[in-house]
Amino acid sequence: TERTTDPAPHEPRRDAGPGQGAGVVVVAGALYDRGRLLAARRSAPVELAGRWELPGGKLEPGESPEEALVRELREELGVEVEPGERIPGEWPLKPGYVLRVWTARLLSGEPRPLEDHDELRWLSRHELDSVDWLDQDRPAVAEAALRLPPA
Numbered sequence: 001t002e003r004t005t006d007p008a009p010h011e012p013r014r015d016a017g018p019g020q021g022a023g024v025v026v027v028a029g030a031l032y033d034r035g036r037l038l039a040a041r042r043s044a045p046v047e048l049a050g051r052w053e054l055p056g057g058k059l060e061p062g063e064s065p066e067e068a069l070v071r072e073l074r075e076e077l078g079v080e081v082e083p084g085e086r087i088p089g090e091w092p093l094k095p096g097y098v099l100r101v102w103t104a105r106l107l108s109g110e111p112r113p114l115e116d117h118d119e120l121r122w123l124s125r126h127e128l129d130s131v132d133w134l135d136q137d138r139p140a141v142a143e144a145a146l147r148l149p150p151a
């Protein structure tokens, strides 16, 4: 069912009742460059700090997931990216939140940890297990690895 009113500006976007929508959608990018995948270490909140993730953030009202991904990676990393395909599946985060992942290709810029992260690493296929990924990101990282383009 379509909402008839927009949520308040800073409310998370929610769809209709139980079983009806995805709740808050968090989009993340499997960002590729020259045969490597970008991993980002979270600096906040405390319970996630130090763990590695595919960078991204919450979908805002009116945005497509691809638009949200481009915006989040620009804000957090200072890069321009081109979204590719959706990695099949979605993974539950905290209650009411799900993670959906798209591949993305680096178009310009060198990623820097501008917001939310304190370290970034480009990982080649054989290095993917060298960081402590957030549990919820692991299945998406495994799928992303299968799609890693050649160097």
Ligand code: 523
Binding pocket: 026, 027, 028, 048, 053, 054, 055, 056, 057, 058, 059, 093, 094, 097, 099, 116, 134, 136, 137
């Ligand atoms: N995750 C997560 N994995 C992952 C991302 C991008 C996010 O588990 N790859 C979780 C972490 C948070 C929630 O999703 O619990 C929202 O992600 P966050 O904080 O990166 O989203 P933002 O940047 O939109 O959030 P605000 O800083 O609150 O705007």
